[in-house]
Amino acid sequence: xWVVKVGGSLLGSPELERWLGLFAxxxxxxxxxxxxxxxxxxxxxxxxxxxxxSEACAHKLAxxxxxxxxxxxxxxxxxxxxxxxxxxxxxxxxxxRCIVWLPxxxxxxxxxxxxxxxxxSDSIAAWLAGKVGAQQLILVKSNKPDGPELSxxxxxxxxxxxxxxxxxxxxxxxxxxxxxxxxxxxxxxxxNYETLDKVAGSIH
Numbered sequence: 001x002w003v004v005k006v007g008g009s010l011l012g013s014p015e016l017e018r019w020l021g022l023f024a025x026x027x028x029x030x031x032x033x034x035x036x037x038x039x040x041x042x043x044x045x046x047x048x049x050x051x052x053x054s055e056a057c058a059h060k061l062a063x064x065x066x067x068x069x070x071x072x073x074x075x076x077x078x079x080x081x082x083x084x085x086x087x088x089x090x091x092x093x094x095x096x097r098c099i100v101w102l103p104x105x106x107x108x109x110x111x112x113x114x115x116x117x118x119x120x121s122d123s124i125a126a127w128l129a130g131k132v133g134a135q136q137l138i139l140v141k142s143n144k145p146d147g148p149e150l151s152x153x154x155x156x157x158x159x160x161x162x163x164x165x166x167x168x169x170x171x172x173x174x175x176x177x178x179x180x181x182x183x184x185x186x187x188x189x190x191x192n193y194e195t196l197d198k199v200a201g202s203i204h
Contacts, residue, residue: 001093002031002191003134003174005125007181008038008069009142015181017076019140022184024079026191027098032089032132033080034101034125035073040065041120059115060108066121067102074100089132101128118163126168126176136175136193138200144180150201152176161203169203176203 004023010016023031037044044061047053053061074080081097083089084105092099103124107113113127122139129137145155152169155161169176177200186199 001132001134002136003125003129004031004138005034005121007141008036010181011038013181015184018184020073020077022187024077024098029093029096032099032101034128035066035070036121037062037065038069040068056115063104063107067104070100070102120162122162123164123168126165129174130172134174138177138179140179142181144178144201150178150203152203178203
């Protein structure tokens with residue numbers, strides 16, 4: 001199983017449609033897409049500035065923003081299937097569908113997840129990867145640092161990955177990777193580990 005976080009920053013790019021087509025074509029029930037927040041989460045940040053709502057309320061709204069981007073992605077490709085619960089994830093897996101996970105129901109029910117901006121869709125994707133026993137966690141962003149090995153500390157300090165991510169991947173057995181949006185061109189023949197290992201940056 002691969003858990004793939006699709007950055008909200010891909011919205012409006014031709015690569016987003018290509019990625020979704022590849023995921024739908026090659027998933028065979030083994031890919032779960034985690035939507036970023038994108039402009040929907042940006043709207044929450046703006047609303048917090050003018051309303052002074054609490055971090056906990058902003059966190060809840062930002063997770064709901066991920067649901068919105070997930071519904072948008074599912075509408076872009078009819079071969080994608082949404083899932084909100086572990087049972088629905090299992091059902092879509094049995095159906096050999098590519099899954100777009102809408103996180104709000106599961107995430108907001110787990111009080112162990114910190115309710116702050118330190119936890120974004122990156123950390124939520126890592127949380128899901130641990131929960132479903134994924135083999136690979138992949139973050140697809142608009143761009144990524146160069147090199148086959150990427151420093152987690154450096155990316156957290158520069159804001160590429162959120163502050164809580166290291167806590168969610170600590171002692172986990174799944175691989176951690178980052179791809180940029182243009183990397184979709186390397187997966188035209190299938191979503192396989194060999195191509196992932198060759199193209200992606202490994203997060204350490």
